[in-house]
Amino acid sequence: MTGTRREVPNDPGRKDRILDAALDVIAEWGVHRTTHRKIAERARVPLGSLTYYFDGLDDLLAQAFARLADTMSELYRATLQKAASAQEAEAAVVDLICGPAYATARDMTLIFEMYAYANHNPAVATTTRAWLHRSRGSLALHFPPHVGQALDVLVEGWPMHRTFDRTPPDRALVAATVHAIVTGVPSPSGT
Amino acid sequence: MTGTRREVPNDPGRKDRILDAALDVIAEWGVHRTTHRKIAERARVPLGSLTYYFDGLDDLLAQAFARLADTMSELYRATLQKAASAQEAEAAVVDLICGPAYATARDMTLIFEMYAYANHNPAVATTTRAWLHRSRGSLALHFPPHVGQALDVLVEGWPMHRTFDRTPPDRALVAATVHAIVTGVPSPSGT
DNA sequence: CCCTAGTGTGTACATCAGTACAGTCTTTTC
């Protein structure tokens, strides 16, 4: 009658390890072909664990993608926060597009999977939308809203092309495009 | 001994109907959760047909995505070919980004699925790469290579954002961004 | 009009996946 006796998990951090393993499996196999068993094996965890911690595979994937979005958002914001001038801000955007930290091949694969999956899972759709807004917010540290919106499109689209193109990123071209947008896109019509 | 006697299928066009049905199923359910049976039902075709015409599900999906890429490429090129001046070319790019013809919600869903799947299927990767090059080629009708590359990123990235944002496209902003790139991105460094 | 060769189909099967749950282990309290 001492109230709840145990509230501490035997293996703390287990949940996160499962989520990381899930992302590994998704990156390697795609969401189609991702199974409880593959994730359990990767995480060195018994199969039963997955149904214990998660409410089915959809829930597990949703939480894994949420974790991914979090990590990427942090990186996105950190990259922009380091910039101390307008010039450095432009350079930061170029870094986001060309890497090497952000938008690695694995990242892009996962992002593709997430976007595809988001169209069939409301929770992941919400996560994705939130991520978009956080990116906008980070860009707002240095750029007016309209410019930020256009730049975010670049950060989104360019690595996608690179993923399939296989050509190394042309930093000069990216920098020129970023600069063209920063200097050439006017403020909202109201001004 | 009359050589091959029959070379005409009993039901010509059946294959294409299956591929169209496959795209419908993918758009509605996602590649994960796409099954032979769902496609067969949608196409009003017996299950055995699918293994008769296609070499497994991967092959079917690959051909379905190839069909999608073809259709989209045609539309992309047609839109740009209509433009008769530099100004009209810019407007055409804005149309590609904002619709209504190109990049509908269904299109975007399918494109996401295709990109995700391409990372796990070499044939679809090739299809995707080819599509990218065809887009570049179409843009080359009006723009120098560097500008075309940057514009293509916009055509790719902007509808993606719109898909999740749910906000109607801001044509003025898109037009301004396109214009900024066309006028602000210099030719290759060699010049 | 029947025969043939190629087109197409219904069904059955082996496999695998998601999930539930009876049972085991671990930690805490007294």
Next chain:
DNA sequence: GAAAAGACTGTACTGATGTACACACTAGGG
């Protein structure tokens, strides 16, 4: 140190899925 309560696991089960293949159908030729 033992008992209890919650944390965790091994396994079994149901259903669905990809695929093969023996069979039926259709269209020409003689």
